[in-house]
Amino acid sequence: MKLIMAVIQDKDSALLSDELVEANIRATKLSSSGGFLRSGNTTFMIGVEDDRVEEVLNIIKVNCESREQYTTSPVSLDVSLDSSIPYPMQVHVGGATVFVLPVESFHRF
Amino acid sequence: MKLIMAVIQDKDSALLSDELVEANIRATKLSSSGGFLRSGNTTFMIGVEDDRVEEVLNIIKVNCESREQYTTSPVSLDVSLDSSIPYPMQVHVGGATVFVLPVESFHRF
Amino acid sequence: MKLIMAVIQDKDSALLSDELVEANIRATKLSSSGGFLRSGNTTFMIGVEDDRVEEVLNIIKVNCESREQYTTSPVSLDVSLDSSIPYPMQVHVGGATVFVLPVESFHRF
Ligand code: NI
Ligand code: NI
Ligand code: NI
Numbered sequence: 001m002k003l004i005m006a007v008i009q010d011k012d013s014a015l016l017s018d019e020l021v022e023a024n025i026r027a028t029k030l031s032s033s034g035g036f037l038r039s040g041n042t043t044f045m046i047g048v049e050d051d052r053v054e055e056v057l058n059i060i061k062v063n064c065e066s067r068e069q070y071t072t073s074p075v076s077l078d079v080s081l082d083s084s085i086p087y088p089m090q091v092h093v094g095g096a097t098v099f100v101l102p103v104e105s106f107h108r109f
Numbered sequence: 110m111k112l113i114m115a116v117i118q119d120k121d122s123a124l125l126s127d128e129l130v131e132a133n134i135r136a137t138k139l140s141s142s143g144g145f146l147r148s149g150n151t152t153f154m155i156g157v158e159d160d161r162v163e164e165v166l167n168i169i170k171v172n173c174e175s176r177e178q179y180t181t182s183p184v185s186l187d188v189s190l191d192s193s194i195p196y197p198m199q200v201h202v203g204g205a206t207v208f209v210l211p212v213e214s215f216h217r218f
Numbered sequence: 219m220k221l222i223m224a225v226i227q228d229k230d231s232a233l234l235s236d237e238l239v240e241a242n243i244r245a246t247k248l249s250s251s252g253g254f255l256r257s258g259n260t261t262f263m264i265g266v267e268d269d270r271v272e273e274v275l276n277i278i279k280v281n282c283e284s285r286e287q288y289t290t291s292p293v294s295l296d297v298s299l300d301s302s303i304p305y306p307m308q309v310h311v312g313g314a315t316v317f318v319l320p321v322e323s324f325h326r327f
Binding site: 001003026028029030031045047101102103104105106107108109 | 111114116139140141142150152166169170173174175204205206207208209210211
C-alpha cells in the first residue's frame with residue numbers, strides 16, 4: 001500500500017477525479033493553496049496497492065502535466081494604438097507535484 | 110511515532126474529535142471532499158506514539174464505523190397512490206478509510 | 219526526499235510562507251482546524267531534499283515557535299472599580315507541530 005499525495009491545479013481537478021473513478025481508484029481531495037504550483041491548487045490523497053502506483057502516476061501525468069497554451073489577450077490596458085489588436089499569448093497551465101509515501105498499515109471500518 | 114490519516118464522514122467528525130480529546134490524543138482536521146467516502150468528509154491527521162496506534166484505530170472504529178440506518182423517506186416524488194405512505198429506507202452512513210504512516214522525526218516548537 | 223507536515227497558527231502563516239520562498243523551498247498550504255494548536259491553524263506540506271530538512275525545521279522554529287506576548291485587555295467585563303484600569307495580560311501565541319515523513323518517490327509532471 002502507498003499513499004500518493006498529488007498537488008495539481010484546480011482546473012485539472014475535475015478531469016483527474018473522473019479518470020481515477022474510471023480506473024476504480026479512490027481519492028480524497030484536500031483544500032490547498034499556493035506554493036508548489038501557481039495559485040488555485042488541490043491536493044489529491046490517493047491510496048493504492050503497490051502494483052498500481054505506476055498506473056496512478058501515469059493518470060496524473062496524462063491529465064495534469066504542465067503544458068503551454070496560447071490564449072488571446074482578452075483586454076488591452078495599453079492605450080497605444082497597436083495594442084488594441086488582440087494577439088496570442090503563451091501561458092503555462094497545469095503541472096503536478098507528487099509524493100509517494102510508504103504506508104505501514106491500512107484500515108477500512 | 111506514527112501519523113494516522115483518517116478520512117471520515119462529516120457527521121461523525123464532532124464525536125470523533127470529542128473522543129480523541131477525552132483520550133488526550135491530539136488531531137488536526139483537514140478540509141476534504143469526495144472520493145473515499147460519499148460527499149462531505151473530513152480528514153483527521155493524528156500523531157501518536159507507536160504503542161497507542163491500536164487505541165486510536167479502535168476509537169475511530171467505534172465512532173465512525175460504516176453502519177446502516179433506517180430513515181423514513183421525507184417526501185415522495187412518485188405520483189402513484191401507495192407511494193404517498195412514508196416507508197422506512199435503509200441508508201449507509203459513516204465509514205472510515207485510515208492510513209498509518211511511518212514518521213521519521215517529530216518536533217514541537 | 220522528505221515530506222514535512224507542519225501545523226502552525228494562522229497568524230504565523232504569511233511570515234513562514236515568505237521565509238520559505240526566500241529560501242527557495244516550495245510548500246503547499248492545506249486548510250486545517252483545531253487540535254494540535256488552538257483554533258485557527260494551517261498545515262504546511264513541504265517537500266525537501268534530505269540535506270535541507272534541518273534548514274526547514276529551523277525556519278519553522280524561528281518563525282512559528284510558541285512564545286508569550288503581553289497584551290492589554292481591551293475590555294473589562296468585571297464591574298469592580300479597579301478592573302476598569304487596563305492591565306497587561308500574558309497570552310501564548312504561535313507554536314508548531316511538525317512531522318517529517320519518509321518519501322518513497324517524488325515526481326514532477
Ligand atoms: Ni477516460
Ligand atoms: Ni466518551
Ligand atoms: Ni527573511
